[in-house]
Amino acid sequence: MTNVRDWNCEDVKQWLISNSFEGYADLFCDQHKIDGKALLALEESDLREPPMQIRVLGDVKHLSLAIQILKLENQDKFNVSDPTNGGLKISHRYSKRVHSRPLKHSAYRQDSTSTFSDDDDVIDEEIEKIISRKGCYSRNLDSExxxxxxxxxxxxxxxxxxxxxxxxxxxxxxxxxxxxxxxxxxxxxxxxxxxxxxxxxxxxxxxxxxxxxxxxxxxxxxxxxxxxxxxxxxxxxxxxxxxxxxxxxxxxxxxxxxxxxxxxxxxxxxxxxxxxxxxxxxxxxxxxxxxxxxxxxxxxxxxxxxxxxxxxxxxxxxxxxxxxxxxxxxxxxxxxxxxxxxxxxxxxxxxxxxxxxxxxxxxxxxxxxxxxxxxxxxxxxxxxxxxxxxxxxxxxxxxxxxxxxxxxxxxxxxxxxxxxx
Incomplete structure (x- = not known):
């Protein structure tokens, strides 16, 4: 997997398609020329507000979550720790776990019955496991x-x-x-x-x-x-x-x-x-x-x-x-x-x-x-x-x-x- 910062618009389009966001490939790549660096800079407010103005709340949440995962992966690649996670470094295994479960979006999958809160619970469990593997838990837990x-x-x-x-x-x-x-x-x-x-x-x-x-x-x-x-x-x-x-x-x-x-x-x-x-x-x-x-x-x-x-x-x-x-x-x-x-x-x-x-x-x-x-x-x-x-x-x-x-x-x-x- 190449560094996200080096992605061009076509790489971003392929990432959207592979994660079932194909409905927004033209919006991201053809209209707004979003490359890898721009993708990592996106926030949830950018998706909801003009000029992108995605109107489906579930899609905004899922897209924001996927972009946050990419940010964590990119931090791990450059050995940059996230201060909000106490120095946590996230590996690519996190991405494989999350992306292996297809996300459901109401814009182009009308039969979806899952909710974002369900995905959020799963993500919390994944983060707990990753924290354990990455050594953020104390190495010495003696009762003293x-x-x-x-x-x-x-x-x-x-x-x-x-x-x-x-x-x-x-x-x-x-x-x-x-x-x-x-x-x-x-x-x-x-x-x-x-x-x-x-x-x-x-x-x-x-x-x-x-x-x-x-x-x-x-x-x-x-x-x-x-x-x-x-x-x-x-x-x-x-x-x-x-x-x-x-x-x-x-x-x-x-x-x-x-x-x-x-x-x-x-x-x-x-x-x-x-x-x-x-x-x-x-x-x-x-x-x-x-x-x-x-x-x-x-x-x-x-x-x-x-x-x-x-x-x-x-x-x-x-x-x-x-x-x-x-x-x-x-x-x-x-x-x-x-x-x-x-x-x-x-x-x-x-x-x-x-x-x-x-x-x-x-x-x-x-x-x-x-x-x-x-x-x-x-x-x-x-x-x-x-x-x-x-x-x-x-x-x-x-x-x-x-x-x-x-x-x-x-x-x-x-x-x-x-x-x-």
Whole structure:
């Protein structure tokens, strides 16, 4: 197969005909003089808009998909990696697999019953297999139980510190009569819903249950746990700082908060234990004031959402849709209960999502890990230690973790071998 960049118009026409796009051969080659370089430069918008203006949506999608495959092939030929795929290089075997299945187009095959979404699912599976073959998955997937245990100790003490800081800021909460609630665009236009905060915590409990089930079946559960502990610990450590340096007034008059004085340090430690043992949840009888910037409930819900969507297959889109809807509604219920200012929730979501993406971008991309090694050791020392051996994407492989019953073990082993093949 010659280099696509060297194709002339006749080569493009032959490619269209061989892939059942013969209905557009004249449009591409005779009218618009599309050669190889022009073909690789085409985007989906070029197909839909004038002067090409292909009016059949299915044909636009299929053509765009075929052109994207050619782009990936051409990158592989020149050893150019696609940064959006974490340095992935696609081989010509991908093209043979995809092109061996004839595409169906409504413009000249009226009996077609397949949908583009079906092809899209197949492409996702093909990409997963190619990522595995091309070495984008981590070559070292050791559980490293000591590091996981150390990350648990880290988040354990950070949660204790957070609970103590919550006691301190409760003691410093501004007087409601002198410092009324601050103006807030959302809270000023939303009536208080008394039961909303409990619903938010129920949403978080459901997401935590889903994540626990995923961890139970995921083959690399200890790597996932280590990453979650380190990220949660880092975000809540930052939250300790933001809560402590500035005390915001109570966001709603219905909260009836006032500074609480403790007779001695032992009383503070007892209150710290009450908050820590109850996970800071009102469902566990924990009520606190002053811990507003930023929202810990939003952090937990958002972190669970991102971990569930990251470490489950993309084809389980119903689960991903559910977790995102739960994330959005959980944030809404926090605001509806007037337990936090809008800025508390926004900052919590932004910091959590950006830190998650930054962590995983570095962990999944070897070239970035090497380039930013010295800077990362200074600004993100936990990452450098916890991810020192993991040098690529952690595959979403699942197994039955127990030795019994054997039927479950054999089922997951067959699924794993089928995925690798």
């Amino acid at each position: 139980l000591f590091k996981t245990a150390l990350s648990f100790v880290y988040v354990f003490f950070v949660f204790l510190l957070t609970s103590f800081v919550m006691v301190v800021v409760h003691d410093r909460v501004p007087d409601m009569h002198r410092y009324p609630p601050l103006p807030d665009l959302f809270l000023d236009n939303m009536p208080v819903i008394p039961w909303a905060f409990e619903v938010c915590e129920l949403v978080g409990s459901v997401l935590f249950t889903v994540w626990t089930i995923i961890l139970f079946f995921h083959k690399h559960r200890f790597i996932l746990m280590r990453r979650m502990f380190s990220l949660l610990g880092t975000v809540f450590l930052l939250r300790c700082v933001t809560m402590l340096i500035t005390s915001l007034s109570v966001p709603g008059v219905h909260l009836h908060c006032q500074g609480q004085k403790y007779p001695d340090m032992w009383a503070k430690f007892q209150r710290t234990y009450e908050i820590w043992s109850g996970f800071g949840m009102s469902l566990q009888g924990v009520r606190s004031c002053g811990d507003y910037m930023f929202s810990g409930h939003t952090v937990c819900i958002t972190m669970l959402n991102f971990f569930i969507t990251e470490y489950t297959p993309r084809r389980i889109y119903m689960l991903h849709t559910f977790t995102w809807v739960a994330n959005i509604f959980g944030i809404f219920f926090i605001l509806a209960a007037h337990e936090h200012y809008s800025i508390d929730v926004f900052i919590a979501f932004y910091i959590t999502s950006r830190l998650f993406l930054y962590y995983h971008t570095l962990a999944n991309n070897r070239s970035l890990m090497l380039r930013d090694m010295n800077r990362r050791r200074v600004w993100f020392p936990l990452f450098s230690y916890f991810e020192s051996k993991c040098d690529g994407i952690v595959p979403n492989e699942f197994e039955w973790p127990l030795l019994w019953p054997k039927s479950f073990c054999s089922y997951f082993e067959r699924k794993r071998k089928k995925h690798l093949n």
